[in-house]
Amino acid sequence: MTNKKDKSLLDKTGLEKTDVNRTLGEMLRSQGVSRRSFLKYCAATASMMAMSPAMIPKIAHALESARRPSVIWLSFQECTGCTESLTRAHTATIESLIFDAISLDYHHTLQAAAGHAAEEAREAAMKENFGKYLLVVDGSIPMDNPGYSTIAGISNYDMLMETAKGAAAIIAVGTCATYGGLPHANPNPTGAVSVGDLIKDKPIINVPGCPPIPVVITGVLTHFLTFGTIPELDHIGRPKVFYGQSIHDRCYRRPFYDKGLFAETFDDEGAKKGWCLYKLGCKGPTTYNACATTKWNDGTGWPIEAGHPCLGCSEPDFWDGGGFYKSISMPTENITQTAIYTAAAAAAAGVVLGTMNKSKKNSAVAAHNKTSIDDLEK
C-alpha cells in the first residue's frame, strides 16, 4: 500500500524541529505510533468515510506531510461534555494522538494560560494563521443578553464573529453549537442560537451529538487535512459519511421492531431478551448518527446496546420532543386534558344549539297558518 516516498517522510522523525514546523507524520512517529497502526487508522478512516481502498495511501501521505494546522477552540454556553468526549478516551488512541497533533492554540479547558495571556494566545494564532486556521466551536451563543456568557469581558457573539473572520472553516461540535442544544430548549431563556444561525459566509461542518462521537470529529479533521475541503454535508450541515443513516436503520435490535416485539418496561421479559426499545421512547427512527456502527468507549457499546432508548441527541430540538421516555408516536402535549375540556364545552354548545334549533322549529310550527277553503275563495 505504501510507496517509498511515504516511508521516507515518516522515517524523518525530525525531533530537532519545533512543534509548529513538524508535520503530523513526524509528530505521530515521535509519539511512538508505528507505521502499521498509522496505516490501519488510515484504512479505517477510508472505509468509515466510504472511500475506495485506493485512497488509503493518499490519506496516509496527506496526513504525514500536513503541517500541524492551527486550531482555535471556542467554548460558549456548553457543559464541556464535548471536550470530555474527545479527550477522555480510556487509552491513548490514534484518534486522540491526531487530536494532540493539531496545534490547539486556544482552548479554555485544555490550555495552561489564563486571563489576558489566554486571549493573547488566541489573537496571536489568529494573526499568524489568518485565513488558514480551523475554528472549532462548542456551545450555543446567547443573543438575549450578552451578559449571560462572556469570556474575558468579551461577549460570546463578539468573540465568535471576530474569530470566524480569519477561519478557513468552522467545525461546530456538539448539539449546542450546531442547533442550540440544551440552552435553546423551550423556553430558551438566553435566546440561544447556533453557529450556523449567525455565520453564513464560511463553510460550517456540523458535528452534532450530546456529546458527539470522538471518531467523528477526528474523521472530519482527517478529511480536512487530506483533501483541504469539507466533507459532503446533509441538509442540516452534517457530514453524510457519519450522519447518512438513521440509528433505526442500523440498529441491531431492528429485527425485533419489524416483528413487533417490544420491551414494555425496563425490566420485563422483552427488555431481558433485548427486544426493541421503541415503546420506551427510543428516538432511533428519527435520529441520524453513527452510534450504531462506530459505537462508544472504544467500540464496547452504545446506549441501545446498554438497554437504554436513543435520546435523539444529534437532532435539532431533541429536548423538546415531549420527554425522553415518550415514544415518537405519542403526542407531546397533554391531549387527554384538551379532549376532556373540549368535550365538555362542545356538549354545552351542542345542547344550546339543539335547544335553539328546537325553539326555532316550534315557533315555525306556531306561526304556521292553516289555509281554509274560504281563504282560497277570497
Next chain:
Amino acid sequence: MSEIEFLNWVRGQGFQIAVIIFIAGVIIRLAEILLLGRKANLAEAKGSEMSSGLRTIITRSVPDKSTFQRSTFTVVAGYIFHIGLFVTIFLFAPHILMFKDVIGFGWPSLPTPVVDALAVVTIIALLAVLTHRMRDTVLKFLTTKEDILVWMLTILPLITGYMAFHRIGMTAPTLLAIHILSVELLLVIFPFTKLMHAFTFVLSRWYNGAISGYRGVES
C-alpha cells in the same frame, strides 16, 4: 422551521388543534341530531322500537342477497378497506401507544408485518373503489367534490404512513411529521363531511329498525 421542530409541532400543538376541532365538531353535530326529536307517533305501537332498532344496527352490516348480487364489487371492496382501516388505525403498535397516552389504556397489537401487508391491501382497495366510481356512469354523475376530498384525505394517511414506516423518499422525521399532519387533516374535516357516518350510521340504522319495530314488521 427544522424538520424536528415540524415533527414536534404536529405531535404537540398541531395535534391539539386537530383534536379540538374533531371532538367539538362530532359532539355538536351529534347533539344537534339527537335534540332534533321526533314527531309523536299517534298510531298504536305493534312492537318494540328499541329491540328492533338495536338489532338493525348489527343486521345492516350483512348485505342482503340481492344487494350483494347487484353490487358485489362495492360490497367486497368496501369491506376490505373498512377492515383495513380499522386494523391499520387501531391494531398497529405505535398507534396503540398514542391511544394509550390519550385515553389511559391500550390493547394488544397485531404483528407489524401483518399490519404492513393490510395497509397495502387497503390502499389498493381504495384505489379500486375510486376507479370503479369514475368508470361507472351513474356513480360518476353522483360524485361530488366532497367525495373526492374525503377519498383523498382517507388514502393520504395510509400512503404517508406506509412511506414513513418504510422510510421512502425523504428523511425519517419529515416522513413521520407528514404522516401525522395528514391524519390531523383527516380529523379536521371529519365532522363536516360524510366521514361522520362512522358515528351517525348507528343512529340512522337504529331509526330504520325502530320504525319497523313500531309497526311490528321485520326491518
